[in-house]
Amino acid sequence: MIEKSLKGDHIYWAWVAFLLVMIGIGFIAYMRQWDLGLGITGMGRDISWGLYIANFTFLVGVAASGVMVVLPYYLHNFKVFARITIFGEFLAVAAVTMAMLFIFVDLGQPARVFNIILYPSPHSVLFWDMIVLSLYLILNIIIGWRTLEAEHQEEAPPIWLKPLVFISIPLAFSIHTVTAFIFSGLGARPFWLTALLAPRFLASAFASGPAILIIMCIIMRRFAKFDIGQEATQKIALIITYALSIHIFFFLVEIFTVFYGGIPEHVHHFEYLLGRGGQSILTISAWISLVLIWIAFLLMINPQTRKTEGTLIYALLAVIIAVWIEKGLSFIVPGFIPSPLGEIARYSPTLAEIFITIGVWSVGILFLTVLYKVTVSIKKGMVS
């Protein structure tokens, strides 16, 4: 089946070549980091997590969101999603791969990564995150690939696949919950110490992940002449609308508790995020995210703009960018400002850090391109 990824037109090959170049640049930057240490990034004593962990958090959400098409299809027999579940599963595969790579490039001693397995630590949430992420990755590879194989051979998927799908559904929720627990269990960081974090993560993930999925489907329709159908697109758009509304609601609930509760330790982080310490990349991107999320919300709750593809695309892009900022830099960095010693440090990623980040994204997008290419070839073959 994989050989189907080797047959493509020149646009396909140009795209693959472009991704390979990006991976190469990222790899060179990573070799520098390997030699010189994490000091080549913008991170430092006070702000000790940055762009890598930000992308990790966002991508775990994208991975979890695959369940938004898998669940209706398998649990509710919602046939409209029949053509799209595999794309959801493969999106999860690519996203988990990137998430794990982002953890890896964030390590100071990457050669010792297997110490996590050699010295299992049940009281560390990071240990559990590794377990659920690995399981989710393996399950989605098996489920996606075996289903596709069955389609290719024009037979029903094997029965043993069903239980795996049923396990993968709660597991999708668990990967993002456990990822939220990494942060929300720290008494030292009041910005993250909120029981609402896991639900907020899930809501924003179920808005942004499916938004990426629709964009992918639109791209596939343009370039691969493969259409998932108007009904599926609109159903996913509706799911996004609900998730987005819940996400905004959760955000406002958090804002209320923090500012009305008025505990200085909680308030300070939000004040710095919104600009008390002066303008910075952090505050500007936070405001961009806030504006975009409301634009997206207005475009999505209005049936006219949601049902018109021209405006829907803008709404989806706004959701993706807003959530990427909100769950990324706007989430990780303010946790460290002010520091436990009241220090107001600044963070901006360095060029090397950005190249490594682009490199990791390119690996994931390359995976996604190949997996989607194979899937589309097989699905189109079935139709003809």
Place this chain on the structure above:
Amino acid sequence: MMNRRDFLKLACFSVVGTPARSVFDRLTGKDIAGPTKEGQPKWAMVVDLKMCASKPGCRDCVDACHSIHNVPAFNNPKDEVKWVWTDSYKNIFPEQSHRFVSVEVQTRPVLILCNHCENPPCVKVCPTRATFRREDGIVMMDYHRCIGCRYCMAACPYGARSFNWKDPRPFIKKIKEDFPTRTKGVVEKCSFCEERLAKGLKPACVEACTTKALTFGDLNEPNSQVRNLLASKPNIRRKAYLGTEPKVFYLE
């Protein structure tokens, strides 16, 4: 008399309950702070802020510590590695500071170091057990096991942990051969001079202090100097409300 129902309940609890309790303790890190063994010391430090401030600009303890432990000097706040250092009273005890506290107190230097918590959040979150708590209460680092994920730095409420963002060796003024240097990519911090305690010596900072501001001793010893100070003078700890049970105490 116990009826059948109660008997079954009890049986279920003893079969499921006990392991469930221990699983719960392990997951929440309760097992980290185990009971003290008979005859084990529990090390603690008392810092007298007034005495410390009596010698303005003094860095004796910091220099002593950093030179014997091969702590690099990076001269920029981003890469800085610190085991013991000072910050102002209003930064260290923000909840005790208000505008009517005298300027003299507010700007008083406060010596800070790892608190060697009884419930160390850093130990709880470490995914490789590279940082661990000994039975005498000292929170230690295994520099050879640390993968450099910096989860402990995010978890420490005291900013006590430093990461080696670069190779530290070129930045060590004079390498002491009898103490290990660290490599890039690992976390480090104060160890209460466990290598000196093993030889029956006091921590280097305590020994270097000429104002007698630092007292080190055993909390399990009822007549120890630290116990006497804590019993006789009002004292505070940093962010005690977090339940970490810090073992560095401050006399105001």
